[in-house]
Amino acid sequence: xxxxxxxxxxxxxxxxxxxxxxxxxxxxxxxxxxxxxxxxxxxxxxxxxxxxxxxxxxxxxxxxxxxxxxxxxxxxxxxxxxxxxxxxxxxxxxxxxxxxxxxxxxxxxxxxxxxxxxxxxxxxxxxxxxxxxxxxxxxxxxxxxxxxxxxxxxxxxxxxxxxxxxxxxxxxxxxxxxxxxxxxx
Amino acid sequence: xxxxxxxxxxxxxxxxxxxxxxxxxxxxxxxxxxxxxxxxxxxxxxxxxxxxxxxxxxxxxxxxxxxxxxxxxxxxxxxxxxxxxxxxxxxxxxxxxxxxxxxxxxxxxxxxxxxxxxxxxxxxxxxxxxxxxxxxxxxxxxxxxxxxxxxxxxxxxxxxxxxxxxxxxxxxxxxxxxxxxxxxxxxxxxxxxxxxxxxxxxxxxxxxxxxxxxxxxxxxxxxxxxxxxxxxxxxxxxxxxxxxxxxxxxxxxxxxxxxxxxxxxxxxxxxxxxxxxxxxxxxxxxxxxxxxxxxxxxxxxxxxxxxxxxxxxxxxxxxxxxxxxxxxxxxxxxxxxxxxxxxxxxxxxxxxxxxxxxxxxxxxxxxxxxxxxxxxxxxxxxxxxxxxxxxxxxxxxxxxxxxxxxxxxxxxxxxxxxxxxxxxxxxxxxxxxxxxxxxxxxxxxxxxxxxxxxxxxxxxxxxxx
Numbered sequence: 001x002x003x004x005x006x007x008x009x010x011x012x013x014x015x016x017x018x019x020x021x022x023x024x025x026x027x028x029x030x031x032x033x034x035x036x037x038x039x040x041x042x043x044x045x046x047x048x049x050x051x052x053x054x055x056x057x058x059x060x061x062x063x064x065x066x067x068x069x070x071x072x073x074x075x076x077x078x079x080x081x082x083x084x085x086x087x088x089x090x091x092x093x094x095x096x097x098x099x100x101x102x103x104x105x106x107x108x109x110x111x112x113x114x115x116x117x118x119x120x121x122x123x124x125x126x127x128x129x130x131x132x133x134x135x136x137x138x139x140x141x142x143x144x145x146x147x148x149x150x151x152x153x154x155x156x157x158x159x160x161x162x163x164x165x166x167x168x169x170x171x172x173x174x175x176x177x178x179x180x181x182x183x184x185x
Numbered sequence: 186x187x188x189x190x191x192x193x194x195x196x197x198x199x200x201x202x203x204x205x206x207x208x209x210x211x212x213x214x215x216x217x218x219x220x221x222x223x224x225x226x227x228x229x230x231x232x233x234x235x236x237x238x239x240x241x242x243x244x245x246x247x248x249x250x251x252x253x254x255x256x257x258x259x260x261x262x263x264x265x266x267x268x269x270x271x272x273x274x275x276x277x278x279x280x281x282x283x284x285x286x287x288x289x290x291x292x293x294x295x296x297x298x299x300x301x302x303x304x305x306x307x308x309x310x311x312x313x314x315x316x317x318x319x320x321x322x323x324x325x326x327x328x329x330x331x332x333x334x335x336x337x338x339x340x341x342x343x344x345x346x347x348x349x350x351x352x353x354x355x356x357x358x359x360x361x362x363x364x365x366x367x368x369x370x371x372x373x374x375x376x377x378x379x380x381x382x383x384x385x386x387x388x389x390x391x392x393x394x395x396x397x398x399x400x401x402x403x404x405x406x407x408x409x410x411x412x413x414x415x416x417x418x419x420x421x422x423x424x425x426x427x428x429x430x431x432x433x434x435x436x437x438x439x440x441x442x443x444x445x446x447x448x449x450x451x452x453x454x455x456x457x458x459x460x461x462x463x464x465x466x467x468x469x470x471x472x473x474x475x476x477x478x479x480x481x482x483x484x485x486x487x488x489x490x491x492x493x494x495x496x497x498x499x500x501x502x503x504x505x506x507x508x509x510x511x512x513x514x515x516x517x518x519x520x521x522x523x524x525x526x527x528x529x530x531x532x533x534x535x536x537x538x539x540x541x542x543x544x545x546x547x548x549x550x551x552x553x554x555x556x557x558x559x560x561x562x563x564x565x566x567x568x569x570x571x572x573x574x575x576x577x578x579x580x581x582x583x584x585x586x587x588x589x590x591x592x593x594x595x596x597x598x599x600x601x602x603x604x605x606x607x608x609x610x611x612x613x614x615x616x617x618x619x620x621x622x623x624x625x626x627x628x629x630x631x632x633x634x635x636x637x638x639x640x641x642x643x644x645x646x647x648x649x650x
Contacts, residue, residue: 124565124594133586
């Protein structure tokens, strides 16, 4: 479990790339100072029999704090991922803004996903939201690309890349290179 | 009676009648109590065995460790069976005066004449009044209380009873199975469309009372029914318990809509298990409004068991002072091309807490399934709390699942605009809240929609400004 405390007016960015090494990752983030903010970007690329449990907990303990948690996951073969997110907004954390999102792309019959993005809100002067999507590659998109002369495999790769592009671009260079290498499989 | 009503002006159903029970089991729960209920009802041996097995399950199982705080329930300080009357009636004129007066105050006999195809009225443990208009009876529709169904339609009853929610499902379902009494039994024959609603009304009158109604609805192929239930209770200083079990079977191509407006007084623990099994091309809908009770834990479920089955849950929760509404819905996709929608709207005010708790599960093989969940929460002040606990499990590649949630307060600009047009802050807030819940309210029968808007305005009086 990694504990992270964000201080007054501090802006923290956490980038996580998972390619099958760990079976469990836990982050406990506390926005302790007024005006602090956290951006958490999690990219999960699972294949084979790899499994991951990812826990991300964010506590807004001070006013004017911002959190943005985005998790994207691409699963092939029999990979399995379990995402538990919790955003807690303490009483008094006025002017808080929280966003929690988990997007899962399943690329195989046997891949499995579980996502539980929870919110606990004890202050009313806030904005909070969360979103989950789970789905596969849209057949129409593949069909369109193939009609333009791409092979099925290239078309699918292109769509997966499009799904992750925005996040990979925000990663430090070493991580984005690793991610791209993994995705080429 | 030691219990004194607590003054709360906005709850107009808080009155109680002197308890004039015809038969009552002693306080607490044990084998003798269960045997006494079964014996008093003159039940067949298999039902007694069913109850005793359920009692064992109840004793073995733990209360859920998640969800609302249930530590305040004292299972030993509760009456599990109180029969208010020797008989059941089909004419309001025959119903004992005290009981009839209660339903007159709530407005049931009037509504029956105007808008309903049939009415059942349960008072404490027993259904005292049950009537179905002749037109529907002639078409083969069965609408009786569940105890009568056990005697009158034993085969149909035994074929479906306990099949959607087994005794072992959870501690409260086991408790209901052990001491159940009353509730509605509905059978709609193939192709019959009951186009005006059937309604049941549940009233707890006695203090320290546990009400355990058991409802079973079977909609045969291609049929349609809309069932509406309402619930109220007097205000006592001690707690009461309502632990119902509702099982619904929606056969091929049939459609069932089940509407609940729960407005228990704020001393009732409302812990209900509700589930629909939907077969091929069937459509099951829950419209679940939770306004009253001290604690509610209720997650109406649709099990989509046949190809192309559809399920919908509309959940509305309103948590005021001292209330915790832990509500939501579940959709389990077991077959291909099944679709589900869950929409939840919650409002927390005056220190109330509302929690959305839901689950969508899509098993491997349920190809082409779609599910969409939307929860919106409105927090009206600094004392209140709102939670969202959505579980999404997908074990199939070919699916589309979406979940969205938002939590917010009332927009300053909205308030300012309305107040600049001459509305008071309270009136403006009421208008915004009513607008917020409108997508659910518009699905209710008209008289309920009007009542709901009125209740919400009352509950909010004095809460802002």
